[in-house]
Amino acid sequence: MTQKRVTRYTFACESLISFQTNVRLLGTLTQHNVRVIFLSGPLGAGKTTFAREWLRTIGVTGAIKSPSYSMIETYQDTDIGVVHHLDLYRINSNDEIRCLGLEEYIEDHLVIEWPEKGIDQIVKYDLSVDIQLDGDSRLITLKTQCNTLAERLTLFAEKVENQRC
Secondary structure (H helix, E strand, O other): OOOOOOEEEEEEEOOHHHHHHHHHHHHHHHOOOOOEEEEEOOOOOOHHHHHHHHHHHOOOOOOOOOOOOOOEEEEOOOOOOOEEEEEOOOOOOHHHHHHOOHHHOOOOEEEEEOHHHOHHHOOOOOEEEEEEEEOOEEEEEEEEOOHHHHHHHHHHHHHHHHHHO
């Protein structure tokens, strides 16, 4: 059995504007190559902001609500099909995840906050995003095991590096 190569890219955003701009760029470059996004990081790091910007990039025009209380928000009219945004912060067990009825959503696109709550045992990511706070900055690590997406991340990294010049 061949091992999948993990591609990883870490970059810093010094401001909210920089963060939003880079998420939109990432969305533009990867939207047709990603079905499942995992968003990790501490409270207030920017997971929901990431999801909002990515959803805007794929054509969501109306209100984008945080799924913190509803746990799932669904967007039908996007450029890539149906997208479900899940926030699993309040989940305490795999049984609770199963009660969400994920089997109904598994074939659609998923943006999942707090995947470490157990959903990572049920569905695998195409793109994993870890957001850490570093003073006033955010440190973002992107990770994929998908070769096509790895190529898109390489292109993204080149564009981010060129922005700094």
